[in-house]
Amino acid sequence: MSDCLFCKIIAGEIPSNKVYEDDLCYAFYDIDPQAPTHFLVIPKAHIQSVSAVTEENAPVVGHIFAVIAKLAGELGLESYRVVSNIGAQAGQSVFHLHFHVLSGRDMTWPPG
Ligand code: AMP
Ligand code: ZN
Numbered sequence: 001m002s003d004c005l006f007c008k009i010i011a012g013e014i015p016s017n018k019v020y021e022d023d024l025c026y027a028f029y030d031i032d033p034q035a036p037t038h039f040l041v042i043p044k045a046h047i048q049s050v051s052a053v054t055e056e057n058a059p060v061v062g063h064i065f066a067v068i069a070k071l072a073g074e075l076g077l078e079s080y081r082v083v084s085n086i087g088a089q090a091g092q093s094v095f096h097l098h099f100h101v102l103s104g105r106d107m108t109w110p111p112g
Contacts, residue, residue: 023044
């Protein structure tokens with residue numbers, strides 16, 4: 001999608017601090033970290049949010065979770081939280097599916 005920030009990051013049109021990349025997904029550190037470790041994992045295909053996940057495009061979500069587990073292991077994250085905001089009221093500000101991976105501090109529950 002030409003006007004999507006994360007599609008531009010995937011295309012290299014906007015710089016990012018890359019953690020990992022493969023054919024299906026891209027991971028990069030959040031520009032405004034909310035924990036000592038905070039990165040995002042996104043599908044290369046433009047999907048608006050979890051609300052646009054279907055049986056057809058769902059395999060990339062499973063792949064992303066396998067990548068999250070792999071990266072967490074490589075980064076030595078023993079405890080972490082995976083978050084995806086869906087819709088503005090829930091805090092979504094970029095409308096390209098992404099999973100936040102946050103670690104390195106105590107987390108509260110319920111989230112704000
Ligand atoms: P959300 O608010 O859940 O949609 O998450 C979007 C995230 O993208 C926020 O945590 C932002 O800090 C992050 N973000 C916005 N622009 C950039 C960027 N250019 N590089 C890295 N992270 C970004
Ligand atoms: Zn996009």
